[in-house]
Amino acid sequence: MERSEIGLIGLGTMGAALSLNIAEKGFRISVFNRTVSKVDTFLSDSGPLAKRISPTRSLEEFVTSLKVPRAIVLMVPAGDPVDAQIAALRPLLDPDDLIIDAGNANFHDTNRRAAQAVDDGVPYLGIGVSGGEDGARHGPSIMGGGDRAHWDRVAHILEAISARYEGQPCATWMGEGGAGHFVKTVHNGIEYADMQLIAETYGVMRDGMGMPAAACADVFASWNQGPLQSYLVEIAAEVSAATDPATGAPMLDVILDRAGQKGTGRWTVIESQQVGAPVPVIEAAVAARNLSAALETRRAGEALFGAASRRLPDAALSLDDLEAAMIAGKVMCYAQGFDLLARTGTQYGWTLPMPEIAEVWREGCIIRSAMLNDMAGALRTDPDRNLLFAPYFADLVSRHHTALRKVAATAATHGLPVPALSAALGYFDSIRTARSTANMIQAQRDFFGAHGFERIDAEGQHHGPWGGGG
Numbered sequence: 001m002e003r004s005e006i007g008l009i010g011l012g013t014m015g016a017a018l019s020l021n022i023a024e025k026g027f028r029i030s031v032f033n034r035t036v037s038k039v040d041t042f043l044s045d046s047g048p049l050a051k052r053i054s055p056t057r058s059l060e061e062f063v064t065s066l067k068v069p070r071a072i073v074l075m076v077p078a079g080d081p082v083d084a085q086i087a088a089l090r091p092l093l094d095p096d097d098l099i100i101d102a103g104n105a106n107f108h109d110t111n112r113r114a115a116q117a118v119d120d121g122v123p124y125l126g127i128g129v130s131g132g133e134d135g136a137r138h139g140p141s142i143m144g145g146g147d148r149a150h151w152d153r154v155a156h157i158l159e160a161i162s163a164r165y166e167g168q169p170c171a172t173w174m175g176e177g178g179a180g181h182f183v184k185t186v187h188n189g190i191e192y193a194d195m196q197l198i199a200e201t202y203g204v205m206r207d208g209m210g211m212p213a214a215a216c217a218d219v220f221a222s223w224n225q226g227p228l229q230s231y232l233v234e235i236a237a238e239v240s241a242a243t244d245p246a247t248g249a250p251m252l253d254v255i256l257d258r259a260g261q262k263g264t265g266r267w268t269v270i271e272s273q274q275v276g277a278p279v280p281v282i283e284a285a286v287a288a289r290n291l292s293a294a295l296e297t298r299r300a301g302e303a304l305f306g307a308a309s310r311r312l313p314d315a316a317l318s319l320d321d322l323e324a325a326m327i328a329g330k331v332m333c334y335a336q337g338f339d340l341l342a343r344t345g346t347q348y349g350w351t352l353p354m355p356e357i358a359e360v361w362r363e364g365c366i367i368r369s370a371m372l373n374d375m376a377g378a379l380r381t382d383p384d385r386n387l388l389f390a391p392y393f394a395d396l397v398s399r400h401h402t403a404l405r406k407v408a409a410t411a412a413t414h415g416l417p418v419p420a421l422s423a424a425l426g427y428f429d430s431i432r433t434a435r436s437t438a439n440m441i442q443a444q445r446d447f448f449g450a451h452g453f454e455r456i457d458a459e460g461q462h463h464g465p466w467g468g469g470g
């Protein structure tokens with residue numbers, strides 16, 4: 001049988017879609033899955049693409065079916081399954097066979113695996129793939145990491161299957177080791193925040209303005225024609241318009257308000273704390289997911305304290321206010337995400353390609369949006385500048401922060417929780433406060449720990465007249 005150019009292990013949601021995409025682009029692919037029966041199901045569902053797919057039923061058969069040097073994509077859950085799969089594969093491989101982890105790995109794991117691969121003298125790549133099932137099937141955004149020469153070996157396949165923005169493939173090498181998975185992690189952190197901002201504006205419309213889901217759908221659809229044009233706003237309109245086949249009720253109204261998560265948002269926040277690059281909008285989004293999961297606590301809280309009125313007086317807020325607040329919140333969130341990317345790179349010895357990151361997110365991925373093209377432009381002009389200070393975004397925020405304040409304040413007055421919008425406002429107000437209140441913190445640190453402080457009128461470290469060390 002003809003040997004395959006590439007192999008893939010893990011025919012779940014992403015792996016199956018990615019395999020079909022690879023086959024559709026003209027590459028012969030071998031596939032294997034832990035539950036072997038799924039290989040046959042996958043093949044029989046592959047239609048005409050089956051002619052380019054080699055089904056295999058053991059790891060040995062899988063490895064033998066590949067052209068050498070081999071290239072093998074893993075699409076299995078992050079963590080132990082990846083280590084176990086690598087351990088099972090390596091003894092069957094030749095030294096120059098390439099393993100590519102395309103799942104949502106923690107980039108620290110990828111750094112470790114890449115270092116181990118260097119020690120063992122074997123090739124290894126960690127690539128972030130975004131776009132969900134549809135993206136994997138028809139064109140995801142791909143963020144590569146690992147040795148550049150190993151990336152170059154498979155770049156022609158990854159570029160062929162990736163999304164395109166004005167003809168340019170959305171597949172880019174980000175740097176050594178875990179760089180690709182780190183960029184994907186921050187992508188997901190931003191994704192959490194984007195989704196939380198959308199959920200909060202939905203909450204203001206639903207609970208504050210008494211709007212039914214169908215009316216929210218119309219609003220999201222109209223926002224998707226303007227500066228907020230994005231995949232997530234587009235699907236917010238779609239899910240708001242959907243009807244539950246079982247009850248005939250709006251689909252959103254029958255979905256439990258408890259959101260799942262797999263860890264990438266949390267990893268983004270942890271890393272931001274490690275490098276001291278604050279991402280408060282993303283933090284608020286991760287915390288909100290955690291609070292969403294604490295359903296029993298929230299029910300007990302409502303029983304104990306009573307529900308807030310939440311309903312806004314007529315004309316307290318307009319839909320234009322909400323749209324403007326979302327625009328400001330979104331800029332703040334992306335400014336934080338890109339700032340984290342810029343600052344973390346140096347920590348790990350990467351020179352992350354800032355404009356290219358924005359470019360690779362313009363198509364295929366979950367956070368794709370019109371604004372990312374402007375972000376790419378701003379980062380191309382100055383990759384190190386916080387996006388808030390880029391003229392285009394400074395102007396956007398200048399025109400919209402009043403609405404952000406109005407929405408956050410009005411929501412607070414009426415007990416509507418908007419933690420991400422509020423975090424965006426707090427970030428904005430902090431960024432534009434030249435003299436903050438950290439002088440109080442420094443005074444207290446010096447009081448109880450003799451940590452010293454700088455003065456506004458003299459160089460060096462100083463102590464206060466309180467004795468210190470108490």
Ligand SMILES: NC(=O)C1=CN([C@@H]2O[C@H](COP(=O)(O)OP(=O)(O)OC[C@H]3O[C@@H](n4cnc5c(N)ncnc54)[C@H](OP(=O)(O)O)[C@@H]3O)[C@@H](O)[C@H]2O)C=CC1
Nearest residue numbers: 010011012013014015034035075076077078081103104132
């Ligand atoms: N779903 C999404 O939108 C996206 C997911 N990802 C990432 O892609 C990866 C795969 O996700 P997804 O396709 O959604 O997951 P699924 O749960 O749909 O599929 C998981 C696949 O991994 C296999 N698998 C599970 N555990 C093991 C193991 N211990 N050893 C070997 N194989 C195993 C499963 O095999 P079996 O059939 O035997 O259970 C199955 O083929 C994850 O890292 C995920 O975070 C990335 C981007 C988007």
Ligand SMILES: O=C(CO)[C@H](O)[C@H](O)COP(=O)(O)O
Nearest residue numbers: 130131260261262263264366
């Ligand atoms: O990577 C993705 C999208 O970009 C995956 O869908 C991921 O599972 C989303 O994260 P979470 O499950 O934590 O919401």
